[in-house]
Amino acid sequence: MAKTIALVGNPNSGKTTVFNALTGANQHVGNWPGVTVERKEGQTHHNNQTYRVVDLPGTYSLGAFSEDEVVAREFILTGNPDVVINVVDATNIERNLYLTTQLLEMGTKVVIALNMVDEAEAREIHVDEKALAQALGVPVVRTVASRRKGLDELMAAAAATIHAPMNGHVELSYGKAIDAKVARLRAFLAKGDFPYPQGWLAVKLLEGDEYVRQMVSESSALFELKTFRQFWDETVIHAGDLQLDIVDGRYKFVGEVTKHAVRRPEVEVETFTDKLDRVLTHRYWGMPIFAGIMLIVFQLTFAIGQDFLGEWMVVGMDYVGEGLDRLLVTLNAPGWLLDFASNGVVAGVGAVVEFVPLIVILYMLMGILEDSGYMARAAYVMDNTMRAVGLQGKTFISMIVGFGCNVPGVMATRTLENRKDRMIAILINPFMSCGAKIPIYLVFIAAFFPTHGGIVLFSAYALGILVAFLVAKIFSKTLFKGEVSHFIMELPPYRTPTLTNVLRNMWDNVSGFLARAGTTIFAVVSLLWVLAVLPTGAEPYGPASILGSIGQFIAPIFTPAGFGNWQAAVGLFSGIAAKEAVVATLGMVYAGVEEGAALVTAIQGAFTPLSAVSFMVMTLLYTPCAATLGTIRKETGSGKWALFSAVYAFAIGWLLAVAVFQIGSLMGFA
Amino acid sequence: MEYLSLVHLKEGDTCKVARIQAGSSATRRLYEMGFNTGARIKVLKNDRGPMIVGLGGHKVALGRGLAAKMLVGRA
Numbered sequence: 032m033a034k035t036i037a038l039v040g041n042p043n044s045g046k047t048t049v050f051n052a053l054t055g056a057n058q059h060v061g062n063w064p065g066v067t068v069e070r071k072e073g074q075t076h077h078n079n080q081t082y083r084v085v086d087l088p089g090t091y092s093l094g095a096f097s098e099d100e101v102v103a104r105e106f107i108l109t110g111n112p113d114v115v116i117n118v119v120d121a122t123n124i125e126r127n128l129y130l131t132t133q134l135l136e137m138g139t140k141v142v143i144a145l146n147m148v149d150e151a152e153a154r155e156i157h158v159d160e161k162a163l164a165q166a167l168g169v170p171v172v173r174t175v176a177s178r179r180k181g182l183d184e185l186m187a188a189a190a191a192t193i194h195a196p197m198n199g200h201v202e203l204s205y206g207k208a209i210d211a212k213v214a215r216l217r218a219f220l221a222k223g224d225f226p227y228p229q230g231w232l233a234v235k236l237l238e239g240d241e242y243v244r245q246m247v248s249e250s251s252a253l254f255e256l257k258t259f260r261q262f263w264d265e266t267v268i269h270a271g272d273l274q275l276d277i278v279d280g281r282y283k284f285v286g287e288v289t290k291h292a293v294r295r296p297e298v299e300v301e302t303f304t305d306k307l308d309r310v311l312t313h314r315y316w317g318m319p320i321f322a323g324i325m326l327i328v329f330q331l332t333f334a335i336g337q338d339f340l341g342e343w344m345v346v347g348m349d350y351v352g353e354g355l356d357r358l359l360v361t362l363n364a365p366g367w368l369l370d371f372a373s374n375g376v377v378a379g380v381g382a383v384v385e386f387v388p389l390i391v392i393l394y395m396l397m398g399i400l401e402d403s404g405y406m407a408r409a410a411y412v413m414d415n416t417m418r419a420v421g422l423q424g425k426t427f428i429s430m431i432v433g434f435g436c437n438v439p440g441v442m443a444t445r446t447l448e449n450r451k452d453r454m455i456a457i458l459i460n461p462f463m464s465c466g467a468k469i470p471i472y473l474v475f476i477a478a479f480f481p482t483h484g485g486i487v488l489f490s491a492y493a494l495g496i497l498v499a500f501l502v503a504k505i506f507s508k509t510l511f512k513g514e515v516s517h518f519i520m521e522l523p524p525y526r527t528p529t530l531t532n533v534l535r536n537m538w539d540n541v542s543g544f545l546a547r548a549g550t551t552i553f554a555v556v557s558l559l560w561v562l563a564v565l566p567t568g569a570e571p572y573g574p575a576s577i578l579g580s581i582g583q584f585i586a587p588i589f590t591p592a593g594f595g596n597w598q599a600a601v602g603l604f605s606g607i608a609a610k611e612a613v614v615a616t617l618g619m620v621y622a623g624v625e626e627g628a629a630l631v632t633a634i635q636g637a638f639t640p641l642s643a644v645s646f647m648v649m650t651l652l653y654t655p656c657a658a659t660l661g662t663i664r665k666e667t668g669s670g671k672w673a674l675f676s677a678v679y680a681f682a683i684g685w686l687l688a689v690a691v692f693q694i695g696s697l698m699g700f701a
Numbered sequence: 702m703e704y705l706s707l708v709h710l711k712e713g714d715t716c717k718v719a720r721i722q723a724g725s726s727a728t729r730r731l732y733e734m735g736f737n738t739g740a741r742i743k744v745l746k747n748d749r750g751p752m753i754v755g756l757g758g759h760k761v762a763l764g765r766g767l768a769a770k771m772l773v774g775r776a
Contacts, residue, residue, distance in 0.1 A: 091733050091734055096733075123757055124757075126756075126757055274729055275737070278733055278737055279738050282737045304760075305745075312746065314750070407762075411751060411753075414751050517766060518767065519730060519761065519763060519764070520761065521734070521761050521762075522760040522761065522762055524759075
C-alpha cells in the first residue's frame, strides 16, 4: 500500500504550492467527512514508489480553535500518516516553528520543508538548516516550491524518515509549576486507554482544550480514582488560565532553537512589499485602487473571455449542433430525439458551455489576485466600510469568493469566528453575483447594450455589493445584534503568482462548472424539454405546453417588473435549480419561438432595454440556487435559515426589479 | 515599567507586548500568531482603519478595538 504523507503548515507558507508541485495533475478535491473543510489529496512518485499526499488545512496552531485545526490534528493523530511534511516559511520562521513544536509534542514523524529560502536570503535572513535540524531533531530541507527547487531532496528525506525509527521527540518545558502538573497528569492518563500520546493529552488538558477535555471526561476508568477526580476538579477545570503560559513556553522553545540557527539583519531590509503597500493600503487611495482593479478584471474578462474566445465557442457549438443533427439523421433517429438533441441539449446545455472561456478568464484573474497576496489588502481596505455596516473586513473575502460561486463563498465564512458575523456573511453571500449568473447578463448585454458590456457587468457586481451592505446593516440592527468581532489578519508579502497555482485554482472551479453543465443542467434541461413538448397535440415550446402553463401561472407576478411573459418566468423558475439553467431554459423556449432564431434576437423581441435591466436585477438578487441553499442549511445547521434565505432574497429581488421598471418608466425609459 | 495601549503608538515606533486584555479566544489567537509576552513589534501604519504592525518581519493587520486592548512597553 502507498505510504501516506501529510502536508502541514501555516496559511501563506507556500504549502499549497508544495502540494501542487508534488502532485501535479494527480489530485482530487473533496470534503472531510462531517465538515465542510476542503480535503485535497493527490499522488506523487519518488524512486519508483507511489506516495499518497494529503494536504491538511493551513493553520497557525493545532488547537481546537477552528474546524480547520481540529481536522488537521485529527488526521495527524488518527489518520496514521507515515510522515508529516511541515512546510515552514523561512521568512517568518518563529511563528511557523510554533506549529512545528506542536507536531513534535504530538510525537509525529516530521520532515521540515524550509520554504521560500530565496525570499529569506533576499531579505538577508539566513537560516542554518543544519543547526535547525540538530536543535529540533528532525530533517530540514531547503526548498523554493514555486520554482520546484529542493523537492527531490524533500521527498528523499520524507522517504528515509518513513523507514527510520521515531525521530525528534522534544520535551518542552513550560516552567516548573506547569511541568509538574504535566507529569502528574501523564501518570494518570497512562491508566486510561486513549488513542493519543499522553504527554500531548496532558498539555492539551492544561491548555483548556475543550475537545480533549470532553474526551477524557468520558473515561470512567480514570474517574473511578478519587485522586484523579480531586486533581481534575482542582487543576484541570481551571486550567484554561495556563493557556497563555503554555503558548509562551512554546515560543520560548522556538526562541532557543532559532537563537543559533537564524540570523536576521540589524535593520530590516525595505522590501518591494513595503513600497507597494504604501500605495495599495493608502488611507485615501486604497479603496479607489481596489475598485479600479476590480473594474479592470471585469473589462479584461469581457475582452478576452467573451469578445475574443467566446466567439469561437459559439461557432464551435453551432458546428457540434449541426454535426449531431446530421449524425442522428443518418442513424434514422426519430423526430422527437432530433428535437431533444437540437432544441433541448444543444440549445440548452450549449448556451451554458459557450460561457466557459469567460469563466476561465475570470477565475484566472481572481486566482492571480489571490496568489499575489492582494486579496488580504482588499479585506484590509474594506474593513472601515464593512464596519460601517456592522461587519468586519475579513467578511469581504467570503464575498469575493462568492463572485466565483456562492457555495464556496458561504463555506469561506468559516474563517469568521463570531456567530453574528458569520450568520450575516452567509445570508448576504448570494447577493454576490456568481459566475453562473454571468451568462444571463451576457445574453442581455448582447441584446441591448453590446458596446457597454464591461460597465454593465461591473454595475451588476456593484449593485450586488450595495444590496449586501444594506441588508447586512439591517440584519446587524435587528436579527443579529452584538459586537463587531475583532480583525486580525496576516498581510502576506506580495509574490509573483505561480502559473500552476493559478491554473489549478481555475480548473477546480471550471471543472465544477462543467460538471454541473453535464449533470444538474442537463437534467434540468431534459426535464424542461419534456415539459415543453407535452402534452402531445399542444404546440411544442408554446404557451399551451405544460411548461407554458407553469410559466403563465407565475408570469403575472412579474408584470409590474416589466417581464410578465411566460418564458422569462420559466427561466427564473429553472434558475432555482441552478443559475446556469436560466440561459439554458431561455435558449430552449425562445429557440422554439421561431425556427433558427438566435436567442439574442428572440430576447430583443421579448424585452425592452428597461425590462432587460429589471430582469437582470431580478436574476442578480432573487432566490439562491439549490446548491447554495443546501450549503446554507449545512453551515447554519438549520433548514429554517435556508428557507429564510430563499424567501427574503426573492422579495428583495422582486421589489428592486419592480422599482427599477416603474421608476424607469416614469422617467421615460423604455 | 509603564505600559500603554498599542493604538497610542506612532508609525515607526517599536515596542514589546506586555499583556493583552481582549477576550480569551482573541487573546489566544494573538499569542499563537506570535504576539506573545515580550514579542517585539513595530508599528507600520496607524492612521485610520486597522493598524498594520510588523512582527518577525511579517505584517499583520489588527483592528483598532483589538489594538486598544494590547498593552505594550517601550522596547
